Amino acid sequence: MRAFSAIYSVEPTSLSRGFLPVRRICLSFPQRVFFCKAKSAEFGPDGSLSFRTVSHTLLVAEKEEAKAVLTLFLRKQGLSNAVAARIINKSDLFINHLVSRLHSVHKSRYLVGRELTTLEIRDALIPYLESLLEEHGNVLVDVVENFPNPPGKERSIVPASPSTSNLSSKKVKAVARVSEIGPDGQLPAHVLYLIDLGIELEQIKAMTRKFPAFAYYSLEGKIKPIVEFLLELGVPKSDIPTILIKRPQLCGISISENLIPTMAYLENFGVDKRQWAKVIHRFPALLTYSRQKVKASVDYLYELGLSAESVGKILTRCPHIISYNVDDKLRPTAGYFRSMGVDVAVLLHRSPQTFGLSIEANLKPVTEFFLERGYTEAEVGTMVSRYGALYTFSLGENLIPKWDFFLTMDYPNSELVKFPQYFGYSLEDRIKPRYALVKESGVKLLLNQVLSLSDIEFGKVLKRKVKKMLDD
Numbered sequence: 001m002r003a004f005s006a007i008y009s010v011e012p013t014s015l016s017r018g019f020l021p022v023r024r025i026c027l028s029f030p031q032r033v034f035f036c037k038a039k040s041a042e043f044g045p046d047g048s049l050s051f052r053t054v055s056h057t058l059l060v061a062e063k064e065e066a067k068a069v070l071t072l073f074l075r076k077q078g079l080s081n082a083v084a085a086r087i088i089n090k091s092d093l094f095i096n097h098l099v100s101r102l103h104s105v106h107k108s109r110y111l112v113g114r115e116l117t118t119l120e121i122r123d124a125l126i127p128y129l130e131s132l133l134e135e136h137g138n139v140l141v142d143v144v145e146n147f148p149n150p151p152g153k154e155r156s157i158v159p160a161s162p163s164t165s166n167l168s169s170k171k172v173k174a175v176a177r178v179s180e181i182g183p184d185g186q187l188p189a190h191v192l193y194l195i196d197l198g199i200e201l202e203q204i205k206a207m208t209r210k211f212p213a214f215a216y217y218s219l220e221g222k223i224k225p226i227v228e229f230l231l232e233l234g235v236p237k238s239d240i241p242t243i244l245i246k247r248p249q250l251c252g253i254s255i256s257e258n259l260i261p262t263m264a265y266l267e268n269f270g271v272d273k274r275q276w277a278k279v280i281h282r283f284p285a286l287l288t289y290s291r292q293k294v295k296a297s298v299d300y301l302y303e304l305g306l307s308a309e310s311v312g313k314i315l316t317r318c319p320h321i322i323s324y325n326v327d328d329k330l331r332p333t334a335g336y337f338r339s340m341g342v343d344v345a346v347l348l349h350r351s352p353q354t355f356g357l358s359i360e361a362n363l364k365p366v367t368e369f370f371l372e373r374g375y376t377e378a379e380v381g382t383m384v385s386r387y388g389a390l391y392t393f394s395l396g397e398n399l400i401p402k403w404d405f406f407l408t409m410d411y412p413n414s415e416l417v418k419f420p421q422y423f424g425y426s427l428e429d430r431i432k433p434r435y436a437l438v439k440e441s442g443v444k445l446l447l448n449q450v451l452s453l454s455d456i457e458f459g460k461v462l463k464r465k466v467k468k469m470l471d472d
Helices: 056-076 081-089 092-105 107-111 118-146 164-179 189-197 201-210 212-216 219-232 237-246 248-252 255-268 273-282 284-288 291-303 308-317 319-323 326-338 344-350 352-356 359-371 377-386 388-392 395-406 414-418 420-424 427-441 447-452 455-471
Strands: 005-010 023-028 039-043 049-053
Touching (some): 056 081, 056 164, 056 212, 081 118, 092 118, 118 255, 164 201, 164 212, 189 201, 189 219, 189 237, 219 248, 237 248, 248 284, 255 273, 255 284, 255 291, 273 284, 273 319, 291 326, 308 319, 308 344, 319 352, 326 344, 352 388, 359 377, 359 388, 377 388, 377 414, 377 420, 388 420, 395 427, 414 447, 427 447, 427 455, 447 455
Antiparallel strands (some): 005 023, 039 049
């Protein structure tokens, strides 16, 4: 049964511009709406809900998780971070309602004293929020802010800059918690454990600012189990700090009910189970994505023509690919390269990181760089097809200085179309020294021969060329 219903009229406008519609709402609520006030759910034989006092720490952690889910949901509707934060700060009653809903959905977990994981909280709340959006449309924000009472009059909400204190209050509290010295003169146990792992206190504070719920994770229940799990996978102890700093949310996920099934799911798509330690170190967020998100990305890779083997290799070498939005990032990038005559499947297999670049900020400037120097678009397409990493290099620090030196070499511009890998070699350590030896010897070598051979092989080729020149 839904918690409320609404009759409303809306003057349409664009959420993406940060403005919400003028609206009039008449809400009706059921007589029984449950709120969680430092309580957790207990259910009688008839299924009715009552409350008993539980750990305040657990309640605070659940509220932070609920806020994070609601913030993400609002952002997906086109609202900015600032507007979403302002709405959250005005919606304590609705947050309490979400926590109460968690207790209702997962009543069996609470009865046995089991904490919910981040994914369980997300899976319980997002479908509920989606049902509210379907029911209330663009006036959902009013429903959230005024829960459980309807707004008294027609109004227009224009996003205002939230005060610094409102935006940072939960972060301040969380940081204070991890910095607090206890009666024994020590920092909290989980903080001392993290410090012993090699994470500095300032880094722990930064993690907490990034993800305030982390401050309320227990040592024995959440943090230590995930660390031991990573070590069992073969992750070096020295890599643990990097992983936790990148993705503290990992500590909130159940190992047996979420992490292991997620890993098995990814292995079905070809992730090399022998490489999990490297995969997690490269991109720990991979284990926190929903199956729907993973499947959407993998389906698109198949749509591009990649084989199952190639998909598995991409997910293993570049797990970041899952974080790229299909419609906002992968599809437009594929279209851009396809317009240049590039085989997108081959490019994605060779250089998946290229698809994380911005078309306007990264791809177009590099293309223009080569067009301005006399290359055709087809030639640029050939270059990137042969060397996918070409677009990942900085113009100022890589392409321009190497191009300037190339102009001093005795090669036609077409040589770079044949061997664009030139831009991948160090100018000072490889290109200049090797070319100096070629010039000194008086022979001619292909650019590929100058740069791609090992020192020993390069020396042998150079010696043969010199001998042939002298014989002639």
